[in-house]
Amino acid sequence: MALREDGTLFSWGRGYTGDGTQWYRTEPVWIKSNENEDFVDNLISVKIDEKVLEFEQLPILVDGTTLVPMRKIFESLGAEIEWHAETSTVTAHKGQTTIQLTIDSDSAIINGELTKLDAPPIIKNGVTLVPVRFISESLGTKVEWKETTKTVQITSN
Incomplete structure (x- = not known):
């Protein structure tokens, strides 16, 4: 246990x-x-390879989409991030990939191309939350949902 x-x-x-x-x-x-049933129903774990990530703000479900703390996921996958408070945007760089997200926007820009998101990034308790599948796959990883353990499994290459 x-x-x-x-x-x-x-x-x-x-x-x-x-x-x-x-x-x-x-x-x-x-x-x-x-x-607390709301807490219980939304309890989600995130693993990158075999490491369980710990978050200050827990991941949440929004209309069936799992949103996770952006900084922890990006940095765990080797990306560098920049926060631009004046425009409420986040830019992430990893290798040849650049991703730009804007809070409350249902679109992202990957290497200059506009892409639709399943859910817009939000800020909760001062933490930016982003759709885990989009972010992980944009950075070249595989994402899998394990219902029995309510775990998002991210596998890097």
């Missing part, structure tokens, strides 16, 4: 892991340890 800094409890192993099943769990599953 593991207790995360946000107070959530996860378990894995053989037999009863606490999630109501008798399955062998090789990946941690969330064990209901918080009675």
Whole structure:
């Protein structure tokens, strides 16, 4: 078992892991340890390769799209980011790729080309949240959703 800094409890192993099943769990599953249903329903973990990321602002779901803290994801994937407060835009650079996002805009610019987003970037509790699939795939990674553990798995090349 593991207790995360946000107070959530996860378990894995053989037999009863606490999630109501008798399955062998090789990946941690969330064990209901918080009675707040809104919190519970939106609890999402993010892993890059085999590392679970810790966030000051937890990822959230907005209309079926997972939004994650931008800086942590970008920097974990080796990108450099710049915040432009006067225009509420973020620019990320990794290798030959440049991505520009504007808060509350449903479009992004990748290497000069306009691209539609599933959800616009937002600011919550002073943290910029962005659509994880778009950002990760734009930086050349594979993104997978694991429903049983509510985990976004990002695999770099």
